[in-house]
Amino acid sequence: MEEQQLLSDAEARAARYISKVEDMPVFPDSASLQQLARFDEPLPDGAGSAKDTLALLDETGSAATTVSNGPRYFGFVIGATLPIAAAAQRLALAWDQCASSQVNSPVADKIEKVAAQWLLEILDLPRESGVAFGTSATASTLVCLSVARRELLNKCGWDFDAMGLQGAPEIKVVVSELAHITVLKALRILGFGQARLIKAPVDNAGRIDPARLPALDAQTILCLQAGEVNTGSFDPFAPLIEKAKQADAWVHVDGAFGLWARAAPAKRELTTGVDGADSWTTDGHKWLNTPYDGAAGICRDRDAMAAAMNSDAVYSTASPESQKNLGIEFSRSARGIPIWAVLRTLGRTGVADLIERHCAMADRVAQALPSLGFELLCDPVLNQVLFRCATVDQTKELQQLVERSGKVWFGTTVWNGKPALRISVSSWRTSDEDIDILLNTLQSARESLETVNP
Structure with missing residues (x-):
């Protein structure tokens, strides 16, 4: 009681x-x-x-x-939790399942397998891929890059499982000049020295320039982006992946939030060619509006993924597609259940509507900013709006004024070496009225700055 x-x-x-x-x-x-x-x-x-x-x-x-978890948080691409996602997670918490395999939890094993298949379908990625539901994009990237390195070494005739890295052939990594910190962190944890990473030059929108792509070979991992963190831009996947395939390199795509554009007809063109990669990461807690600890690492070669991540023991064996044999964790929660619940409840059209609505709101904000006296730094690609005030001090002061108002919140960033401001629209709760409040708050803060610094 x-x-x-x-x-x-x-x-x-x-x-x-x-x-x-x-x-x-x-x-x-x-x-x-x-x-x-x-x-x-x-x-x-x-x-x-x-x-x-x-x-x-x-x-x-x-x-x-x-x-x-409210309607006017614009700081990062972290959506509010949809009611069905919260409800599903609460029920799953009551179940208290160790969702490692079918023998530990038949229900979790079944639902997460369905969720994995649905995820591949809505993102239109190779259906034979392995899907590991991980705690974060960082952890999921760690999984995918571990698989990538092991497979490239295997092709070199090196038994990574037996011999480790000492004396192994060198695996090179090519990343964007603007690679996300979670990718860099995963690489660092895996022992790829940051000074040894090969940086691919980008254009003014933050996209890797295919004409200046560093040389690739069969011992190279190429990391691409679906949704640069400031501009929301996408690397041109088709030509970059074609170059990688010609060199027999491995391609990984960091699609924490941008990969969801593939589920929206109005934005799908941005992802053309992305399905040609070898691995991908994405997050549920961003545009799918599920709770935290609900990301996914996806590898085209599920057998390679299962071989790299296998954690079978004499007292606990399971099929290769069990979550404990696809991801990092042995004991784990069934974090794929909220993803399943949202996909089942929203369906294809609901997910598409959510994404396209947020993109439209970001466009509206961007169109209004110049008339309010702000410098728009680039046209929105997705749901990110990048802008600044006339001076560095005003840019910083504006963010503090907005924060103190309590009405909305967004954060600062750096673009082209100078402080900037970034608005991200990703909460299912955000309405047009909330965008009105955001714009009115920005106008008031701008007028306050002019009063203090005429």
């Missing part, structure tokens, strides 16, 4: 929080941040009240959240 009461209390508190997200400050105020000191307690010697613990978590913690 006590367990049920505690869970009911938690559900009621969660529901109250969700009911307030449209009215809460998008970034917490200073008083709420100061209250976080209440968590600075000594470790208790004895048992305490679970009810009191939950109350502290809610009454102190909720007010200090960034309201990324």
